[in-house]
Amino acid sequence: MQATNENNTGAPGNDPLAPPHGHRWLWIALTVLLAAGVALAYLGWYRFLREEAQPAWVTATPEMRWKYGSIGAENDAGIPYWIFYVLPRIFPEKLPGAGGYASLGVAWEQGMELPIGFTKKTVGFPRVANTCAACHTASYRSRHDENPTYVIAGPGHTLNLEAFFRYLIDCAKDPRFNADNLMAEIRLVTELSFLDRLLYRFLIIPITQKRLLEREQQFAWLYREDFPPWGRGRDDAMNLTKYFMIRWPMDDSLGPTDMPSLWNLKKYDPAKGMRMNFAGDSHDPFSVIIDSALGLLGAAPKDNDEFLEQVRWIQGYVSARPAPKYPFPIDAARAEQGKAVFDAHCAACHASARTGTVVPLAEVGTSRDRLDTWNERAAREANRVVREMGIERPGLVEEPLKGYIAAFLDGIWLRAPYLHNGSVPTLRDLLEPPERRPSSFWRGYDVYDPVRVGFVTSGAEAERIGTRHDTGLKGGGNQGHAFGTGLPDADKEALVEYLKTL
Numbered sequence: 307m308q309a310t311n312e313n314n315t316g317a318p319g320n321d322p323l324a325p326p327h328g329h330r331w332l333w334i335a336l337t338v339l340l341a342a343g344v345a346l347a348y349l350g351w352y353r354f355l356r357e358e359a360q361p362a363w364v365t366a367t368p369e370m371r372w373k374y375g376s377i378g379a380e381n382d383a384g385i386p387y388w389i390f391y392v393l394p395r396i397f398p399e400k401l402p403g404a405g406g407y408a409s410l411g412v413a414w415e416q417g418m419e420l421p422i423g424f425t426k427k428t429v430g431f432p433r434v435a436n437t438c439a440a441c442h443t444a445s446y447r448s449r450h451d452e453n454p455t456y457v458i459a460g461p462g463h464t465l466n467l468e469a470f471f472r473y474l475i476d477c478a479k480d481p482r483f484n485a486d487n488l489m490a491e492i493r494l495v496t497e498l499s500f501l502d503r504l505l506y507r508f509l510i511i512p513i514t515q516k517r518l519l520e521r522e523q524q525f526a527w528l529y530r531e532d533f534p535p536w537g538r539g540r541d542d543a544m545n546l547t548k549y550f551m552i553r554w555p556m557d558d559s560l561g562p563t564d565m566p567s568l569w570n571l572k573k574y575d576p577a578k579g580m581r582m583n584f585a586g587d588s589h590d591p592f593s594v595i596i597d598s599a600l601g602l603l604g605a606a607p608k609d610n611d612e613f614l615e616q617v618r619w620i621q622g623y624v625s626a627r628p629a630p631k632y633p634f635p636i637d638a639a640r641a642e643q644g645k646a647v648f649d650a651h652c653a654a655c656h657a658s659a660r661t662g663t664v665v666p667l668a669e670v671g672t673s674r675d676r677l678d679t680w681n682e683r684a685a686r687e688a689n690r691v692v693r694e695m696g697i698e699r700p701g702l703v704e705e706p707l708k709g710y711i712a713a714f715l716d717g718i719w720l721r722a723p724y725l726h727n728g729s730v731p732t733l734r735d736l737l738e739p740p741e742r743r744p745s746s747f748w749r750g751y752d753v754y755d756p757v758r759v760g761f762v763t764s765g766a767e768a769e770r771i772g773t774r775h776d777t778g779l780k781g782g783g784n785q786g787h788a789f790g791t792g793l794p795d796a797d798k799e800a801l802v803e804y805l806k807t808l
């Protein structure tokens with residue numbers, strides 16, 4: 307600098323800090339560039355990363371927060387709000403039925419902008435993402451012309467998750483998924499600013515399409531011709547973990563399970579040898595919630611402390627939530643008789659020290675397909691991935707899977723269809739020998755059947771709304787759990803009456 311000044315013949319004027327004449331253009335250019343850079347960076351941050359808190363009503367009560375509160379999934383897994391909004395208008399034929407996203411069996415409360423478990427949050431621009439409540443909210447009705455009752459932390463037995471995953475990818479693959487078409491449709495519903503229009507057209511739409519198409523590879527097993535669809539209310543959780551979290555190559559396993567209930571989560575006590583998930587893959591609720599939330603985020607959390615605080619809130623919330631009471635009449639005298647049957651034939655597993663622990667497959671005899679989707683090595687690998695994010699948790703069980711958890715039966719009336727893979731439509735059917743249980747039925751319809759205790763699984767409406775479950779197909783077997791199937795009919799009826807009270 308010194309040398310340059312000396313060599314410079316131009317007068318620097320009175321300002322000792324003024325640059326020498328010969329270099330003034332450079333300084334101006336640099337300053338302008340710097341200013342433009344700062345402005346662009348700010349604009350980029352503002353338009354793509356700036357996080358705005360959700361409106362106050364979302365977090366006003368714990369219920370609202372559970373249903374609509376962001377858990378941070380918008381950053382990496384969010385879909386731009388306006389794209390999400392117009393897709394069903396452009397591609398209605400790719401959805402399972404009429405009525406837009408509602409045809410996916412989401413829990414949609416009257417007057418709400420988005421279904422339960424769908425969040426709207428601005429990260430640069432408004433985005434839509436999901437929470438636990440998308441899969442863990444149950445719905446039931448007593449008649450088809452009644453509004454559904456939504457039960458928080460219940461099993462999302464109506465949700466057609468596979469159809470949702472496939473829908474987004476199928477849209478992105480369609481040549482009509484382009485900026486011209488999407489912008490034209492967006493223009494019909496909102497007026498974006500000039501800058502937003504540019505951003506949507508040249509960045510947000512193409513990037514969204516690219517991201518969705520990238521997922522296609524990871525979802526390849528959903529498109530296999532030789533695999534049956536999951537059907538409503540099921541997802542292939544451990545394969546999702548394998549292909550998304552630890553990014554293993556695809557294998558031939560398929561083991562979709564029912565969405566479980568989360569109410570009364572405090573019943574699980576790892577100190578008593580209890581395990582989580584249908585096959586006892588995980589040590590404790592804290593770990594399962596972390597892993598589930600990471601699945602939703604689709605990436606490492608931005609801030610581990612914030613993330614773990616969110617996890618603890620969720621755990622506290624669902625731990626304290628009671629199982630819902632059976633909403634129809636119960637014959638108390640008969641239920642009393644049923645309790646004696648239960649104590650004699652069921653309590654050894656379902657109301658004892660064995661409850662919540664793994665029963666060997668040979669003893670329970672149900673389908674093994676779910677066990678084959680996961681193994682010890684996968685558990686080690688997944689635990690490593692989470693550890694490397696700087697998150698400490700007891701984690702997944704690093705042992706071979708041996709069987710299924712003897713289920714807690716609280717709120718069992720609302721957890722149909724039954725067994726881990728949802729292969730038995732009603733409690734009454736579960737008390738029939740496997741060969742006499744329905745081999746095909748329709749699942750995902752939410753009108754309740756208080757006689758057989760479960761949902762209605764046949765008839766025009768059930769077939770229109772539901773998906774067909776065929777117990778002969780991979781992952782769908784209804785064998786095993788023959789306990790109580792040899793009882794006299796009167797005992798079975800009494801037992802079912804008692805199960806309604808749990």
Ligand code: HEC
Binds near residue numbers: 542584602620
């Ligand atoms: C995409 C649907 C989906 C989402 C979203 C989801 N879960 Fe689950 N969850 C499942 C399924 C399916 C299982 C059963 C997995 C198995 O064992 O095969 C499960 C299992 C669980 C279990 C174990 C239950 C038990 O009794 O063993 C807990 C706890 C749980 N989820 C909590 C959560 C939380 C908390 C979130 C949000 C952070 C969440 N889940 C998000 C589908 C989902």
Ligand code: HEC
Binds near residue numbers: 651713787791
């Ligand atoms: C030897 C232990 C054992 C006995 C005895 C037993 N069960 Fe089970 N039960 C299990 C296991 C293990 C599962 C999980 C099996 C699966 O999902 O594949 C289960 C699952 C169930 C389910 C399904 C839970 C759900 O969320 O879908 C119901 C309902 C049930 N049992 C009721 C009964 C009744 C009623 C009796 C008595 C007649 C009984 N069980 C006797 C071990 C037992």
